[in-house]
Amino acid sequence: MQAEHSTAELPQLRRQKILLILERDGKVMASELSQHFAVSEDTIRRDLSELASAGLVQRVHGGALPRPKDTGKDYFTRVGETDEVKTRLAQLAARRVKNGQIVIFDSGSTTLQIARSLPADISITAITASPMIAITLAEYKGITVIVAGGQLNPVTMSSSGHETLRLIEGIKADLVFTGVCAIHPEVGISSLHFDEVPVKQAMLSSASHVIAVTTADKLGAVEPFVVAPCNRVHTLITERHVASGNVEDYQKLGIEVVQIDA
Template sequence: MSSEGTLRYTSAPHRREAILRRVELDGYVAAADLVTDLGVSANTVRRDLQKLAEDGLIRAVRGGATAAADASAPPFADRSVQAADAKRGIAAAAVRHVEPGTTVALDSGTTTLEIAKLLPADAGLTVITHSLPAIAVLAPRPDITLIGIGGQYGRDTRSFGGPETLAALEQLSVRTLFLAATALDGSGVYGATPYEAETKRRLISVSRRTIVVGDARKFALSAPIRVCGWGAVERLVTDGVPAGFTGVRVELVS
C-alpha cells in the first residue's frame, strides 16, 4: 500500500467507514486482511471492530466481522408459526424428491425444519445442515448419518455461519439441496444478509440439484441480497405463485 493510502486510514472514522464498505460488499471481512489493507496494527483493527459491533453496525466473529443481522427479519420462533400448514404441506411434497442412499443438505429455515421432521426412515440418508433445530431433530435418529456444520451461532436464525461454515461446506458433495429463502420474485431467490446469501451460494455450489421450498407469502416479501437466479434451481415447491410466474418449474401443493 502507498504512503498516501496508509495516511488515509490514520483517522478512525475513515478506517471504520472503509471496514463497513468491505462488510457491505463481501458480507465478511477477515481481521488479518484489514491489518494489511489499512496499514494499521492488529490491536487497532480489533478496537475498530469492537466499536462497530457495539454500535450495531457489524457482527464481530472470530477472526473478523460479518454483516449485522437484519433487524427487519422476524426471529425464528415468530417465523415458525407463520403459514405453518402450508410449510408442512410443502415439506411433505419436497421429501418425495429424496433418493434413498444419497446425501441431502438442509438450508436453515422453518420450512426446511419441517422437511427434517419428515425425512423417510431407513433410507440410508446422509444429511448435512447448519441449522441447529434440524440437527436437534435428526440427532436421535440412528438411521441417518448426520453432518452438522458449525461456526458462529446466529440466534435470530438458529443456525451457524461464518468462515468456518463456508470452509466446511466447500469440502462436501450433495445430491439434493433443499434451499430456503427470505423472499422470492420473478428473477430468483433472496436472503436477508450478505453472509446468509453467501452460505446459500456455497450450498448450491456443492449440490447436484437445488430445490427451493417456500410458501406463497415469500413473493410478497423483500430482502436485499440476491442469492441466485432461477437458472440455478431445478424446481420450486410452494403453495402458490404470482400470476404469470415462469421463472422455474413449479410444484404446487394444496
Template structure:
C-alpha cells in the same frame, strides 16, 4: 390527491400488476417522479414493497424471525415438507437449509432412512437426533439468531469442503426476473455457497414468497432445479418460473 391516497393507489397497483414503474405512476397521478420515489422509499421502509431500478416489486412478508415464521402458512409448509422428504433417496448426501419449511421436511423423514444430512441449522440438526441411520453433519460458525443458522467465514469454508446430491433451499422470495433473495447479506452468501456445492437445488416455497423479492440476491431463479408449490400458489404465480425451464411440482 393526498399522500395517503397516493400510497394506497401505489399498493393497489402493485397488488394488481405485480410491479409499479415510477414514471408511469407520476403520469397517472399528475405528480413528479421525485414525489413517487419518495412515496416508494417510505413504503419500502414500512416493509410493504421492495424498490428496484425504476419502480418497485412486492416485498416478501417472510422476513420475520424464526419464531414468527413458524406461525405462517403452517399447513402449507407441512405439505411441502412431506413432498420434499420423498425426494431423498438412501445413502444420499443432502444439504438442508435452516427455516420452518425445511423443519417440516426433516420431521417427515422415515425413521429408518439411511442418509447424510448436512446443515448449518442447530434446530434442524437437533430434530434428527432420534434418527439412528441418519448421519448428521452440523456446520459451525457465528450463530445468526434471527434465522437460527451459522454464518461467516468458518461456515463458508466447511460448506466448500462438501459435495452434496441435493440442496433443500429456503428463501424469502423468488421472482422470475429478480431471482432468489433473502433478508440478510451473510445468509445470502451461505445459501449461494450451498447451491454451488450441490448437484441440484430444490426449493419448497409457500405462495406468499412467489413473485416477491427481498434485499439480498442469492442467485438467479434458474439455480433451482425443482420448485415445490401447493395449490395455494396460482398458475399465474409459478408459470413465469416454469417458462425459465424450472420443473414445478404441485404437492398434493
C-alpha cells in the same frame, strides 16, 4: 398499463391504488405508474419511498416489489406457528429424498419441517448449518448428520463464517433444500441477512439438484441481499394460489414448478 386519470388524485388514495396494482401484477414500475395516474415520475417515486418507509413495499431500481409477509418474525416464532400449508409443502419435498443420498439442509422453519417429514426408515447423509435441524435429523437411526459449525446467528439460528464455508465447499451433495426469504424471477433468490449469503451460495454450488420450498407470499418478493439468480433452482415447490406474479415466469427459466392443491 394505460393512462386513466386526467388529474392527480390525493396522494393517500393514489398510494392505496398502487398497492392494489402491486398485489395484482407482482411488481410496479415508476414510468408506467406515472402514465397510469397522470403525474410525474418524481411524484410516483415519492409515493414508492413513502410506501417503502411504511414497510409496505420493497423499493428496487425503477419501481417496487412486494414485501414477504413474515419479514421480521424471529426464528422461534416461525417454528412455533402451526401452518398446514407449510407442513404439506414439506411433506411433498421430503418425498424427493432417496436412500443413499447426500443431502444439504439450509436453515429455516420450512427446511426444519422437511427434516421432520422424512420417512422414519430413510438412510442418508445430511449436512446442515442449523443446530435445530441437526438435532431433528439425529433422531433418525439411518441418518448420518454432519454439522457445519461456525458463528451462530441467534436470529436465523444458523452458523456462518470461514469454518462453515470450508466444510460446505468440500462436499458434493445430491440434493439441497434451500431456505427462501424471497424469490423473484428477475431479481433471483434474496435474503434479509447478509451473513447468510455466502453460506447459501456455497450450498447451491455444492449440490447437483436444488429444491426451493416456499409459501406463495415469498414469490415475487425481494430482500436486500441477492444470493443467486433464479435459474440456480431446479425445482420450486409452492402453493397452487400465487398472489404475486405467475409461476409461468419461473417455468420459463427452466424451473420445474410443483404446486400443492388448495
